[in-house]
Amino acid sequence: MYAQMVKTGVDHIQxxxxxxxxERAFQDRVDQDIKIEPKEWMPEAYRKTLIRQIxxxxxxxxxxxxxxxxxxxxxxxxxxxxxxxAKVQDxxxxxxxxxxxxxxxxxxxxxxxxxxxSGKAKYSSIFNYPTLTWADIGAIGWLVDGAAIxxxxxxxxxSYGPYSRAMIRICKEESFHxxxxxxxxxxxxxxxxxxxxxxxxxxxxxxxxxLMMFGxxxxxxxxxxxxxxxxIKINSNDELRQKFVDQTVPQAEYLGLTVPDPDxxxxxxxxxxxxxxxNWDEFYQVIAGNGPCNRDRLRxxxxxxxxxxxxxxxxxxxxxxxxARTKAKAA
Amino acid sequence: MSGQDALFExxxxxxxxxxxxxxxxxxxxxxxxxxxxxxxxxxxxxxxxGQTQLWLNLAGEIEGKGRDADKLAYLRDARDFRNxxxxxxxxxDFAATMARQFYFDAWHYLLLRExxxxxxxxxxxxxAKGLKEVTYHLERSRDWVLRLGDGTEESHRRMQAAVDDxxxxxxxxxxxxxxxEAMMRDCIGPDLSSLREPWLGLMRATADEATLTxxxxxxxxxxxxxxMHSEHLGYIxxxxxFLQRAYPNATW
Numbered sequence: 001m002y003a004q005m006v007k008t009g010v011d012h013i014q015x016x017x018x019x020x021x022x023e024r025a026f027q028d029r030v031d032q033d034i035k036i037e038p039k040e041w042m043p044e045a046y047r048k049t050l051i052r053q054i055x056x057x058x059x060x061x062x063x064x065x066x067x068x069x070x071x072x073x074x075x076x077x078x079x080x081x082x083x084x085x086a087k088v089q090d091x092x093x094x095x096x097x098x099x100x101x102x103x104x105x106x107x108x109x110x111x112x113x114x115x116x117x118s119g120k121a122k123y124s125s126i127f128n129y130p131t132l133t134w135a136d137i138g139a140i141g142w143l144v145d146g147a148a149i150x151x152x153x154x155x156x157x158x159s160y161g162p163y164s165r166a167m168i169r170i171c172k173e174e175s176f177h178x179x180x181x182x183x184x185x186x187x188x189x190x191x192x193x194x195x196x197x198x199x200x201x202x203x204x205x206x207x208x209x210x211l212m213m214f215g216x217x218x219x220x221x222x223x224x225x226x227x228x229x230x231x232i233k234i235n236s237n238d239e240l241r242q243k244f245v246d247q248t249v250p251q252a253e254y255l256g257l258t259v260p261d262p263d264x265x266x267x268x269x270x271x272x273x274x275x276x277x278x279n280w281d282e283f284y285q286v287i288a289g290n291g292p293c294n295r296d297r298l299r300x301x302x303x304x305x306x307x308x309x310x311x312x313x314x315x316x317x318x319x320x321x322x323x324a325r326t327k328a329k330a331a
Numbered sequence: 332m333s334g335q336d337a338l339f340e341x342x343x344x345x346x347x348x349x350x351x352x353x354x355x356x357x358x359x360x361x362x363x364x365x366x367x368x369x370x371x372x373x374x375x376x377x378x379x380x381g382q383t384q385l386w387l388n389l390a391g392e393i394e395g396k397g398r399d400a401d402k403l404a405y406l407r408d409a410r411d412f413r414n415x416x417x418x419x420x421x422x423x424d425f426a427a428t429m430a431r432q433f434y435f436d437a438w439h440y441l442l443l444r445e446x447x448x449x450x451x452x453x454x455x456x457x458x459a460k461g462l463k464e465v466t467y468h469l470e471r472s473r474d475w476v477l478r479l480g481d482g483t484e485e486s487h488r489r490m491q492a493a494v495d496d497x498x499x500x501x502x503x504x505x506x507x508x509x510x511x512e513a514m515m516r517d518c519i520g521p522d523l524s525s526l527r528e529p530w531l532g533l534m535r536a537t538a539d540e541a542t543l544t545x546x547x548x549x550x551x552x553x554x555x556x557x558x559m560h561s562e563h564l565g566y567i568x569x570x571x572x573f574l575q576r577a578y579p580n581a582t583w
C-alpha cells in the first residue's frame with residue numbers, strides 16, 4: 001500500500017493478562033471502536049508505529065507527485081491538463097493532512113521531511129517506476145489509485161482519530177482520481193490503434209507493480225497481527241490484493257485490454273480470480289533503492305527542498321519582523 | 332482590419348497570456364519551496380487554464396472556422412501566438428516567478444476591471460469571472476514580493492535582481508496598436524496607456540514597502556502581441572503540443 005511493511009517493534013502479541021492496567025484499558029477502547037485522540041494515553045509502540053505508517057503514507061503522496069507531475073505540461077488537452085494538475089495538487093494536500101495527523105503524535109513536519117530526504121524514511125515502491133507515455137497517467141489513476149483506495153477505505157475506521165479523519169477526506173478525492181484515470185484509459189482504449197497500444201503497454205508495465213503495492217503476504221507477520229489488533233490495519237495484504245484483482249480484471253475486459261498474467265483465471269469454486277505469483281525479488285530490489293527511478297525521485301525532492309530553503313527562511317524572517325513591528329506599535 | 336478580425340486577435344492575446352503563464356506556473360508543481368506553495372501555485376495555474384478555455388473558445392467562435400480552445404492552443408506555431416513576452420520568461424528562482432507574477436497580475440487586474448464594462452456581454456462576463464480570481468492572484472504575488480523583499484538579505488538580493496531583470500518586459504503591456512485601438516472604438520477594451528499610472532502607483536508603493544528599488548523607465552522589449560517572441564516560447568510549445576502533434580486527429 002502507500003505504507004508497506006510497517007514494523008511495530010513488538011516480537012509477540014501480548015495477552016490481556018500480560019498487559020499493564022493502562023495497556024488493557026487502551027486495548028478495551030480500541031476493541032469497542034472508540035477513537036483514540038492525541039492527548040490520551042497510548043502505548044509507545046502504537047505511537048511509533050502510527051508515526052511510521054502515517055509518515056510513509058505522507059511521503060508516498062509527496063513523491064507520488066513526481067511521476068504524474070512529469071506529464072502536466074504535456075497533457076493533451078486543456079481539460080486533461082486541468083484535471084491532472086488538480087490531481088497532483090490534491091496529492092500535495094493529502095501529504096499536508098497526513099503530516100498534520102503525524103504531528104499530533106509529537107513529531108514535526110520538518111523532522112519527517114528530513115527523514116525522507118536523507119533516504120531513511122520509506123515511501124511506496126510504486127512511485128519508483130517511470131511514466132513513459134500519456135497512458136501511464138490513465139493507468140496510475142485507474143490502477144494505483146484503485147489499489148490505494150482498497151486500503152484506505154477500511155482505514156477510515158482506524159482507531160486513531162486524526163488518521164481516520166484524514167482518511168475520510170482523502171478517500172473522497174481518491175475515488176474521483178480513480179474515475180478520472182479510468183476515463184482517460186477508456187478514451188485511449190476506444191481511440192486510434194496507436195492509442196490502444198499505448199493503453200495496453202501501460203497496463204503491461206503497471207499491473208505487477210500495482211499488485212506489489214499491497215506488500216508481501218503477511219499472514220505470518222507479527223507486525224501485521226499487532227497492527228490489526230490496534231486497528232491501524234484492517235485487512236491482510238493478501239485479502240486486499242485479491243479484492244483489487246477481482247475488481248480490476250472485469251474493468252480491463254470492459255476496456256478490451258489484456259491483463260499481463262497467463263495464470264489469471266476465474267475460479268468459480270472460490271468465487272475469486274486465481275492469479276500468478278508476484279515477482280517479490282523485484283519488489284525487494286525497489287524497496288532497497290534499486291528501482292528504475294529511486295535515485296531521481298529522491299534527488300528531485302531534495303533539490304526542491306534545498307532550493308526552497310531561502311524562501312522559507314525569508315517568509316519566517318518577514319513574519320518575525322512584522323510581529324515585532326506590531327508589538328512596537330502597540331507598546 | 333475588420334472589427335471581427337481585431338476582436339479575434341484581441342481574444343487570442345487574452346487567452347494566450349493566461350495559457351502561457353498557466354503553463355509556466357504548472358512547471359512548479361512538485362518543485363516549489365513548500366507544500367503550501369505547490370497548492371497555491373497550482374491554484375493560480377488552474378484559474379489561468381480555466382480563463383484560457385473561456386477566452387480561446389470565444390476566439391474560435393468569433394473566427395468561425397471551427398477551431399475551439401484546444402485547437403487554438405495545441406495547433407498553432409509560435410509566430411501565431413499573441414502573448415506578452417513577460418509571461419513566457421522562464422520561471423528562474425522563486426523570486427523571478429513572483430516578480431513576473433506581480434507585474435502581470437497588477438496589469439491583468441487593471442485590464443479585466445476595464446473589460447467588465449465591455450459592450451460585448453460575452454467579454455464582460457468572462458472578465459468578471461476572471462477578475463474575482465485575479466484579485467486574489469494579485470494579493471498573493473504582492474504579498475510574496477513584500478516577504479522576499481523585506482525578508483532576509485539573500486531574499487532581498489534575489490527579489491531585487493528579479494525585479495530589475497524582468498522590468499524591460501513590462502513596457503509592452505501599455506502600448507496600444509491597431510488591434511487595441513479597434514477595441515477602444517468598439518467600446519470593448521481600454522486605452523492601454525491609461526493603465527500605466529495606476530500600475531506604476533502600485534509598483535512604487537509595493538517597492539517602498541518591500542525595501543526594493545524600482546528600475547528607471549528604459550528600453551522596452553516588445554513583439555509578443557504581434558507574434559515576435561523570445562526563443563523560450565518554442566520550447567513551451569514543444570512540451571505543450573507534443574501529443575497533439577505526434578498523434579494527429581486522436582481524441583483524448
